[in-house]
Amino acid sequence: MKQGSRFWAWLVFGVGTAYFILPLLATFEFSLRKRRGEYSFDAYRSVFEDPNFQTTFTYSVVVAVFTILLGVLLVVPTAYWIRLRLPNLRPVVEFITLLPLVIPAIVIVFGYIRMFGSNSALPFLATARGTDVLLVIGYAVLALPYMYRAVDTGLRTIDVRTLTEAAQILGAGWTTIIARIILPNVLIAVLSGAFLSFAIVIGEFTMASLLNRPAFGPYLQNIGANSAYEPSALAIISFAITWGCMSLIQILSRFAPRSANRPN
Amino acid sequence: MAEPFLSIQQVRKSFGATTVVQDFNLDVEPGEFVSFLGPSGCGKTTVLRMVAGFEEPSAGKIVVAGKDITRLKPNQRNVGMVFQAYALFPNLTVAQNIGFGLKVAGMPKADADRRVAEMLDLIKLPQMGDRYPYQLSGGQQQRIALARAIAPKPKLLLLDEPLSALDAKVRVSLREEIRSIQKKLGITTIFVTHDQEEALSISDRIAVMYGGKAEQVGTPFEIYNRPATKFVANFVGTLNVLEGTVTDAASGKVRVNAQEVSLKGKLNGSKSGDTLSLALRPEAISLGRHPGRDSSLSGEIAEVHFLGSVIRVRVGIGGSTVSLDTFNSPATPPPAVGEKAEISFSSGDMLVLH
Numbered sequence: 001m002k003q004g005s006r007f008w009a010w011l012v013f014g015v016g017t018a019y020f021i022l023p024l025l026a027t028f029e030f031s032l033r034k035r036r037g038e039y040s041f042d043a044y045r046s047v048f049e050d051p052n053f054q055t056t057f058t059y060s061v062v063v064a065v066f067t068i069l070l071g072v073l074l075v076v077p078t079a080y081w082i083r084l085r086l087p088n089l090r091p092v093v094e095f096i097t098l099l100p101l102v103i104p105a106i107v108i109v110f111g112y113i114r115m116f117g118s119n120s121a122l123p124f125l126a127t128a129r130g131t132d133v134l135l136v137i138g139y140a141v142l143a144l145p146y147m148y149r150a151v152d153t154g155l156r157t158i159d160v161r162t163l164t165e166a167a168q169i170l171g172a173g174w175t176t177i178i179a180r181i182i183l184p185n186v187l188i189a190v191l192s193g194a195f196l197s198f199a200i201v202i203g204e205f206t207m208a209s210l211l212n213r214p215a216f217g218p219y220l221q222n223i224g225a226n227s228a229y230e231p232s233a234l235a236i237i238s239f240a241i242t243w244g245c246m247s248l249i250q251i252l253s254r255f256a257p258r259s260a261n262r263p264n
Numbered sequence: 265m266a267e268p269f270l271s272i273q274q275v276r277k278s279f280g281a282t283t284v285v286q287d288f289n290l291d292v293e294p295g296e297f298v299s300f301l302g303p304s305g306c307g308k309t310t311v312l313r314m315v316a317g318f319e320e321p322s323a324g325k326i327v328v329a330g331k332d333i334t335r336l337k338p339n340q341r342n343v344g345m346v347f348q349a350y351a352l353f354p355n356l357t358v359a360q361n362i363g364f365g366l367k368v369a370g371m372p373k374a375d376a377d378r379r380v381a382e383m384l385d386l387i388k389l390p391q392m393g394d395r396y397p398y399q400l401s402g403g404q405q406q407r408i409a410l411a412r413a414i415a416p417k418p419k420l421l422l423l424d425e426p427l428s429a430l431d432a433k434v435r436v437s438l439r440e441e442i443r444s445i446q447k448k449l450g451i452t453t454i455f456v457t458h459d460q461e462e463a464l465s466i467s468d469r470i471a472v473m474y475g476g477k478a479e480q481v482g483t484p485f486e487i488y489n490r491p492a493t494k495f496v497a498n499f500v501g502t503l504n505v506l507e508g509t510v511t512d513a514a515s516g517k518v519r520v521n522a523q524e525v526s527l528k529g530k531l532n533g534s535k536s537g538d539t540l541s542l543a544l545r546p547e548a549i550s551l552g553r554h555p556g557r558d559s560s561l562s563g564e565i566a567e568v569h570f571l572g573s574v575i576r577v578r579v580g581i582g583g584s585t586v587s588l589d590t591f592n593s594p595a596t597p598p599p600a601v602g603e604k605a606e607i608s609f610s611s612g613d614m615l616v617l618h
Contacts, residue, residue, distance in 0.1 A: 185355050
């Protein structure tokens with residue numbers, strides 16, 4: 001009986017692994033076929049040598065960094081305050097943060113275009129820099145569900161109220177409490193949210209395309225429409241970036257400060 | 265009495281329609297160690313949190329060293345506090361935890377380091393500066409929390425059930441350590457606890473609280489031996505309560521289970537025919553007649569518990585049962601259940617509860 005259940009467990013595991021790995025292997029194998037009759041990394045070389053790859057990738061990385069900063073500045077104090085003083089509002093805030101999963105990015109970006117056009121009171125779209133700012137804001141909204149969940153889960157693992165009171169009675173103000181006590185104790189959760197945000201921003205197409213910004217997402221789409229082997233190489237590169245982010249989360253979580261209430 | 269260092273005046277706290285603290289008054293002298301003792305929900309922690317500034321009183325005033333601090337924020341009060349759950353910052357080392365308040369106050373690093381070392385010596389953990397809280401035992405963490413609270417030299421030290429999360433042995437040693445450090449520094453301290461032994465053993469005075477009010481404020485000796493109310497008498501220590509009826513108010517005669525006891529001068533205006541609750545501590549009662557004990561009651565041995573050095577005997581007297589402890593003596597066998605017995609006591613030790 002035990003032997004049998006083990007067999008089925010391994011079978012399910014094997015089928016699941018094959019389901020995920022085979023398309024990836026096929027894509028990887030196809031990406032190596034650029035040179036006729038032999039395997040080569042020509043497609044990868046071609047991608048990395050393309051100046052548009054470097055420009056768009058760098059642009060997306062910079063936008064991702066700003067998105068993460070905006071997300072942290074917005075979400076950490078909000079989630080902290082909700083937990084500390086307004087726990088009744090938590091379901092409402094959770095609902096709001098989940099809205100970007102329900103409302104398509106295209107709706108959000110059209111809203112932005114109507115709201116912040118050249119003739120509006122806040123003409124973000126009148127300049128390239130303004131559009132970049134709007135894109136960062138838009139991405140922060142798209143990443144909100146992931147960032148909020150991650151930070152809120154992190155806050156759940158510490159005794160927010162007592163730590164806040166302990167810091168307050170020692171003379172600390174709100175900025176010191178958030179910067180020196182709360183943020184370092186939820187850093188891993190913040191990093192998880194940050195890397196998820198990074199992964200979203202790197203591949204995002206709709207907003208960048210409709211706001212006409214030179215981001216990595218539209219570049220991927222453009223290459224996919226016009227080349228044969230490079231899109232496969234880019235797909236593998238994108239996977240590598242995402243996996244790299246996930247691995248970083250795992251590695252950094254080993255260095256998390258351990259709570260007095262949860263030793264080891 | 266000298267000018268009080270801490271004065272809590274007519275303080276009330278309501279959450280919506282519920283009043284959790286009502287008309288609380290207390291004056292604490294400089295360097296005094298006062299315990300708030302009471303059952304869960306009696307308002308003792310709420311009063312402490314109002315002194316700390318975490319709760320704002322609905323009415324009343326809190327004055328420290330002549331300054332009204334009622335509306336001041338917690339970080340402006342210069343008060344130290346130790347929490348039940350330690351509340352050490354998990355991301356900081358022991359030294360950084362102790363130095364946190366000093367850094368926030370802007371103390372130069374060299375001075376702060378010196379003060380941290382001084383605090384580590386004071387709590388007898390000089391080698392622990394580089395450790396993280398999760399690497400310490402509960403008792404060690406609470407000592408660090410104490411050091412952190414007193415490092416910035418606060419005017420007042422507040423201890424919110426700091427020993428509740430610790431095991432019995434550590435609790436006893438740490439409470440003695442807290443008291444000795446408090447005496448050494450002469451810091452005015454408020455200690456919240458629901459453990460009467462803790463409060464009796466280390467306090468200068470105790471405020472016994474019930475239903476949001478201070479039922480009695482007094483020294484441990486007064487609280488234990490002269491409880492002002494029925495609640496204090498029942499809550500502090502073990503108490504035998506007997507119902508009695510005043511038969512002759514003028515001569516102080518009271519009938520207890522068809523037997524007469526003389527309580528001259530203790531009836532406090534009770535009239536003949538009034539029913540009274542009479543209380544006796546177990547240690548004030550002896551089995552059998554003893555010289556100097558002017559009152560006695562007869563009954564029957566109901567239970568005998570052999571506890572080693574002490575034998576706890578419960579004697580049934582009419583419808584009531586009285587507990588008393590006698591020392592174990594190898595030469596004298598313990599009384600048997602069902603035996604007739606007489607208990608004696610001094611009428612002066614009997615408390616009339618109102």
